Amino acid sequence: MSFSPVPDAGQLTLILFQLLAYLRFWLRSGNAHGLHSPFVFGLYTSAVRHTGTFSAYALIEARRRQLLASPACISVTDLGAGSRTSAGPQRRVADIARTAAKPPHLAQLLFRLVNYLRPQTILELGTSLGLTTAYLAAADSRHQVITFEGCPNVAAVARETFATLGLSNISLVEGNLDHTLAPTLVGLNAPVDFVFFDGNHRYEPTLRYFDLCRAHRTDQSVFVFDDIHWSAEMERAWEAIKAHPEVTLTVDLFYIGLVFFRKNQPKQHFWLRT
Numbered sequence: 001m002s003f004s005p006v007p008d009a010g011q012l013t014l015i016l017f018q019l020l021a022y023l024r025f026w027l028r029s030g031n032a033h034g035l036h037s038p039f040v041f042g043l044y045t046s047a048v049r050h051t052g053t054f055s056a057y058a059l060i061e062a063r064r065r066q067l068l069a070s071p072a073c074i075s076v077t078d079l080g081a082g083s084r085t086s087a088g089p090q091r092r093v094a095d096i097a098r099t100a101a102k103p104p105h106l107a108q109l110l111f112r113l114v115n116y117l118r119p120q121t122i123l124e125l126g127t128s129l130g131l132t133t134a135y136l137a138a139a140d141s142r143h144q145v146i147t148f149e150g151c152p153n154v155a156a157v158a159r160e161t162f163a164t165l166g167l168s169n170i171s172l173v174e175g176n177l178d179h180t181l182a183p184t185l186v187g188l189n190a191p192v193d194f195v196f197f198d199g200n201h202r203y204e205p206t207l208r209y210f211d212l213c214r215a216h217r218t219d220q221s222v223f224v225f226d227d228i229h230w231s232a233e234m235e236r237a238w239e240a241i242k243a244h245p246e247v248t249l250t251v252d253l254f255y256i257g258l259v260f261f262r263k264n265q266p267k268q269h270f271w272l273r274t
Helices: 009-028 038-048 055-068 093-099 104-117 131-138 152-165 177-187 203-214 232-243
Strands: 073-075 090-092 121-125 144-149 170-174 194-197 222-226 249-252 256-260 268-271
Touching: 038 104, 038 249, 055 093, 055 104, 055 131, 055 152, 073 152, 090 093, 104 131, 104 194, 104 222, 104 256, 121 131, 131 144, 131 152, 131 170, 131 194, 144 152, 144 177, 152 170, 170 177, 177 203, 194 203, 203 222, 203 232, 222 232, 232 249, 232 256
Parallel strands: 121 144, 121 194, 144 170, 194 222, 249 268
Antiparallel strands: 073 090, 222 256, 249 256
């Protein structure tokens, strides 16, 4: 018989923080009723709250089930804020799929955002096993997805994911994001239209990556930040991003935050339930 490990004091503190953060969000947030921004209303009703399905969902979720059933074990190099579990460097692929990969409802939300906003160049800072990358790429085969992964062994599994799903519009950049992001951005022949920040859940790296990508944005770009209420440090980063003078519109969906740079509109912040 096996038992789940008892959370230590640090983990309990983090869990309590997240519960209180969700309570604060719930008291502040709303839905489409009373939304006076036509842009946000359309985004919310047509993408965030869209209840239909797409053929790509079943294919990617079949790959997720393969990973969840995988007996393979790999050595993981963690260059971010660390695992949410107490797992060591040797990790089962199935455990990574269960704890690190974005759950279907969030990955499919990203798919719908891309499908609705139609960005041409997409960056994903943090590939993991490639499931979320697959959703970003499957939304439109004509756009380019550039994804960054620091661990070679995790990157290898992600490449298997892309090959299994037949996705050819993905470029995977392997290596420490601190060293690979800036030169990749400089080498692009186009601005970045959509960035999903999921590479390092700490204050300083989050703001540094934000500034690097911001230099290559347009007024129509959207930046999506993962886990904005995961910790006090990430909430502080989120507030700093919201306060940036170039940011004109943000949408807090609790698990992720959307950032827009739309000109000629007053600065607005929305808290919406998914």
